[in-house]
Amino acid sequence: MKMINREKEKDFLEKKIYSNKSELIILYGRRRVGKTFLLEKTFEEKAVFFTADLSNTSYLINRFSREIISKLPNFPGNIQVNQWDDFFGLLKMYLLQNRDKIIIFDEFQYIPFQDSSFMSIFQRWWDTEFSKMNVNFILCGSYSGMIEKIALEHNSPLYGRRTGQYKILPMDFFDSSKFLPNFNIEDKIYIYSITDGIPLYLKEFSEFSNFEEALFNRVFSPGEFLVEEGKFLTMEEFKKDPSNYFSIMRVIADGKTTPVEISNFSGVENRKISTYLSKLLDVELIKKEFPVSLKKPKRKPLYYINDEYIKFYFKYIFPNIDIIYRGHGEQLVKSILLEINNYTSFTFEKIARQYIERVESPQKIGKWWNKDIEIDIAAIKENKVIVGECKWTNKKVDNRVLQKLQLKTQKMIEEWNFEPDEIIYYLFSKSGFTNILEAENIKLIDLESLSELI
Numbered sequence: 001m002k003m004i005n006r007e008k009e010k011d012f013l014e015k016k017i018y019s020n021k022s023e024l025i026i027l028y029g030r031r032r033v034g035k036t037f038l039l040e041k042t043f044e045e046k047a048v049f050f051t052a053d054l055s056n057t058s059y060l061i062n063r064f065s066r067e068i069i070s071k072l073p074n075f076p077g078n079i080q081v082n083q084w085d086d087f088f089g090l091l092k093m094y095l096l097q098n099r100d101k102i103i104i105f106d107e108f109q110y111i112p113f114q115d116s117s118f119m120s121i122f123q124r125w126w127d128t129e130f131s132k133m134n135v136n137f138i139l140c141g142s143y144s145g146m147i148e149k150i151a152l153e154h155n156s157p158l159y160g161r162r163t164g165q166y167k168i169l170p171m172d173f174f175d176s177s178k179f180l181p182n183f184n185i186e187d188k189i190y191i192y193s194i195t196d197g198i199p200l201y202l203k204e205f206s207e208f209s210n211f212e213e214a215l216f217n218r219v220f221s222p223g224e225f226l227v228e229e230g231k232f233l234t235m236e237e238f239k240k241d242p243s244n245y246f247s248i249m250r251v252i253a254d255g256k257t258t259p260v261e262i263s264n265f266s267g268v269e270n271r272k273i274s275t276y277l278s279k280l281l282d283v284e285l286i287k288k289e290f291p292v293s294l295k296k297p298k299r300k301p302l303y304y305i306n307d308e309y310i311k312f313y314f315k316y317i318f319p320n321i322d323i324i325y326r327g328h329g330e331q332l333v334k335s336i337l338l339e340i341n342n343y344t345s346f347t348f349e350k351i352a353r354q355y356i357e358r359v360e361s362p363q364k365i366g367k368w369w370n371k372d373i374e375i376d377i378a379a380i381k382e383n384k385v386i387v388g389e390c391k392w393t394n395k396k397v398d399n400r401v402l403q404k405l406q407l408k409t410q411k412m413i414e415e416w417n418f419e420p421d422e423i424i425y426y427l428f429s430k431s432g433f434t435n436i437l438e439a440e441n442i443k444l445i446d447l448e449s450l451s452e453l454i
């Protein structure tokens, strides 16, 4: 199967691995984002994978050792290995004969989770042997607070030893669209609002050409993978006490953004809500946003679901799971399609932000708000301010929208106490424009202009 996109990530890995010294790279990212696939496609037969799971330590050591022994000619195949030291001894023997191989510990986070001694043993082998052998190790893990703790915090034994780290991100809308060649731009946006830029989810849609049919067959039919994926991802992180986390995710998906609202609607006590929110932030199921500002933000943050699939899951799949399993997905799809434009308007803002990121490369980008007004996109690039307004409606956008944006921008700049050299206004519209002219500092972006970046 062909790899779509990921050129930057591939370049990073190749540059590191073909250096003339030992490398210890931490590669991490959300589940299903395509880490293993990237490693397989980049290194092909050079990659030697040791994929961990939740099995106990002696089973893992034995399984990993058998894999190495099978690659060592003339080595007795029937010995039992029970210690990490013995496994690393075998690995050294293998690497002395195969220095071009790249050793990958996949789903790495499970190993120290099962056995806390692993890290110090690995550290000793790295310091005394592997770091001097001009060999390459990649530790690959699903993003969770855990990978950060294991590998990227200052007090972790790996922190000072790692020679590189890369977080694999979901693809943006424009790259995601390459998975959906049979769909028009509008449907691509609807699909992105369900899959985010996760290759495995995008692939579920790629063989279809009709959005409604794909939605019914792949998301609202019993037994389909995407029906349970949101539960799986949440349960994986919160095996204990899942019900409060599910309630909180559900109300955030429904558009509640402040801790008080989230507590009121989820029924989780106000005094406990910040602990729950911070755990959800740790595992990146949610994110918090401050209004874009030049200095430290004064306002409190708002909370949002971090990705489009999880949001869609908690808004439309989780509350309707019984209906899906009773086989009434088709009616459900029809009723969801009646209101999907409201839901997709937020996705359209995310895509518009990605457009500005690609075209303008700003230093800061986000949303801006005060207690009365809100600007969908506000960005800063040196002394230039870039603002954007997004309309996902069936009406054409006219000059009034621009005037309103100009007034709001004035207020924002006054609050920032800043005199920009230039202000660029972006208007994004699903249905195009009327009675408004494009200019050097007024950019009108319709769906056709968006397609130009695909």
Ligand SMILES: Nc1ncnc2c1ncn2[C@@H]1O[C@H](COP(=O)(O)OP(=O)(O)OP(=O)(O)O)[C@@H](O)[C@H]1O
Pocket: 001, 002, 003, 004, 005, 006, 029, 030, 031, 032, 033, 034, 035, 036, 037, 038, 141, 142, 199, 200, 203
């Ligand atoms: N760049 C890509 N182009 C095409 N298909 C891709 C790409 N990346 C991933 N995929 C598809 O998505 C599937 C899942 O990706 P992969 O297993 O690499 O994710 P992962 O990040 O390792 O997930 P996990 O953490 O859950 O193990 C792959 O088997 C492949 O089919």
